[in-house]
Amino acid sequence: MNKPNSRERRKFLKKSLAAGVAVGGSLLWGTPDRLFAKVAASETPDLVAVKNGEPDDMFNQAITMMGGMKKFVKKGQTVLVKPNISFPRKPEIGATTNPLLVKSIIAHCFGAGAKKVYVFDNISLSSYGMAHKCYKESGIGEAAKSAGALVAPGDNEKYYQKVTISNAKTLVSTEVHELVLEADVFINVPILKNHRYTHQSIAMKNLMGVVWDRMKYHESDLEQSIADFCLFKTPDLNIVDAYRVMKRFGPRGSTPEHVALEKTLLISKDIVAVDAAASKVYGMEPEKVRYIRLGYELNIGNMNLNELNIQRHVMGG
Amino acid sequence: MKKFAKVLGLMLSVFAAFYFVNPCFAQEGATKEECVAKVEEAAKLVKKIGLQSALEKFLEKSSPYKWKDSYVFCMEEGMGKLLAHPIPRFIGFPMKNYKDADGKQPFEKVLEEINTKKKGWVEYYYRPAGADVPKLKKTYFFKIPGEKAILCAGYYE
Numbered sequence: 001m002n003k004p005n006s007r008e009r010r011k012f013l014k015k016s017l018a019a020g021v022a023v024g025g026s027l028l029w030g031t032p033d034r035l036f037a038k039v040a041a042s043e044t045p046d047l048v049a050v051k052n053g054e055p056d057d058m059f060n061q062a063i064t065m066m067g068g069m070k071k072f073v074k075k076g077q078t079v080l081v082k083p084n085i086s087f088p089r090k091p092e093i094g095a096t097t098n099p100l101l102v103k104s105i106i107a108h109c110f111g112a113g114a115k116k117v118y119v120f121d122n123i124s125l126s127s128y129g130m131a132h133k134c135y136k137e138s139g140i141g142e143a144a145k146s147a148g149a150l151v152a153p154g155d156n157e158k159y160y161q162k163v164t165i166s167n168a169k170t171l172v173s174t175e176v177h178e179l180v181l182e183a184d185v186f187i188n189v190p191i192l193k194n195h196r197y198t199h200q201s202i203a204m205k206n207l208m209g210v211v212w213d214r215m216k217y218h219e220s221d222l223e224q225s226i227a228d229f230c231l232f233k234t235p236d237l238n239i240v241d242a243y244r245v246m247k248r249f250g251p252r253g254s255t256p257e258h259v260a261l262e263k264t265l266l267i268s269k270d271i272v273a274v275d276a277a278a279s280k281v282y283g284m285e286p287e288k289v290r291y292i293r294l295g296y297e298l299n300i301g302n303m304n305l306n307e308l309n310i311q312r313h314v315m316g317g
Numbered sequence: 318m319k320k321f322a323k324v325l326g327l328m329l330s331v332f333a334a335f336y337f338v339n340p341c342f343a344q345e346g347a348t349k350e351e352c353v354a355k356v357e358e359a360a361k362l363v364k365k366i367g368l369q370s371a372l373e374k375f376l377e378k379s380s381p382y383k384w385k386d387s388y389v390f391c392m393e394e395g396m397g398k399l400l401a402h403p404i405p406r407f408i409g410f411p412m413k414n415y416k417d418a419d420g421k422q423p424f425e426k427v428l429e430e431i432n433t434k435k436k437g438w439v440e441y442y443y444r445p446a447g448a449d450v451p452k453l454k455k456t457y458f459f460k461i462p463g464e465k466a467i468l469c470a471g472y473y474e
Binding site: 197218 | 406409416417418419442444449
């Protein structure tokens with residue numbers, strides 16, 4: 001008899017669980033999630049979605065629903081927080097992670113007992129010496145420092161170490177930032193936005209910012225490379241900033257005219273699940289985003305949202 | 318006092334004339350006619366000195382094929398691998414896969430039809446260097462006779 005793989009086991013557990021829970025009630029945004037209400041007391045949700053709040057307030061709510069930051073960060077640990085700081089853009093453009101959210105995450109990490117919290121991103125324009133400008137314009141450099149984090153440099157190859165990725169199809173080897181290899185806890189904080197090559201940039205795509213040679217992704221098969229990297233490393237927690245969602249001219253963006261105020265935050269340990277949920281928020285079915293589909297096929301995570309324990313909360317609702 | 322005002326007025330006029338006429342100050346954009354002329358001139362250069370030598374000329378710092386806010390670039394047939402472009406890291410990129418700022422693939426059709434439609438125009442959104450907002454760019458393409466290469470130059474509308 002073949003041993004069931006982890007996805008099959010998970011499916012079985014979910015089905016069994018679902019059978020024991022009263023069926024009914026709407027799962028629409030805007031109503032509390034009653035379907036999983038009984039599960040919440042005994043089991044950490046696979047995914048938490050919070051809507052209609054400010055970025056920091058929504059995170060406070062989401063991490064509480066996820067069981068608190070102590071679930072992810074233990075006393076004395078070193079944490080790496082990886083936002084998207086790719087462009088020298090103000091938060092209103094929706095190209096970079098909201099600084100209020102980054103600040104709140106850092107505060108929670110220290111609250112949980114973290115010894116050190118690092119923040120960094122290998123920005124798209126590193127080679128042009130733009131890193132400083134990106135950290136400044138996005139507001140993330142200041143937010144991170146004010147919360148007590150160390151803003152680490154990512155714009156020099158000396159900070160990166162070569163790794164090989166087993167079972168990768170295109171990204172067989174790459175150079176990864178030392179903090180990804182050394183930190184005890186890795187928290188991925190992407191922003192949900194339009195991307196001209198991949199439809200959307202979310203959590204899996206945000207990991208391009210921890211490798212040195214970003215162009216290597218573009219030169220081969222971008223979407224396969226995005227999925228391949230997740231075979232090497234997936235974050236301990238993914239927090240998707242969908243407060244302002246850029247809908248056109250991504251990933252760099254243009255004007256606030258092309259930004260939708262979604263006021264949503266998603267968190268999950270499962271990087272494929274969080275991308276699938278974010279894709280829905282964006283307005284696209286997850287299976288249409290090739291790297292999400294590849295992530296699912298490679299068994300990195302689950303894009304079938306109906307198989308997940310999702311808890312939703314509407315702020316003030 | 319009147320004399321001072323007159324001198325000041327004259328100085329301002331001279332400055333304004335210089336500012337708006339001199340291309341260094343006026344920020345004038347390339348025109349449709351210039352794009353066609355530069356591309357066809359570049360094709361003649363290829364015929365005269367060969368493709369490889371011409372590519373080197375296009376890439377020279379003070380190349381006449383880089384003017385105002387435009388430039389001649391060159392790609393191979395097939396996948397549209399860039400052979401010459403003022404941004405060095407773009408060289409080698411397959412333009413068939415290129416997606417514009419709006420996620421469209423403008424060169425896919427151009428490359429597929431290049432042997433029947435040997436010249437024409439293609440439109441796409443491009444972000445000029447330093448610009449916050451992408452602009453609509455109209456690019457003239459021209460297959461070099463006897464070569465498996467295409468020359469292009471565009472202007473912003």
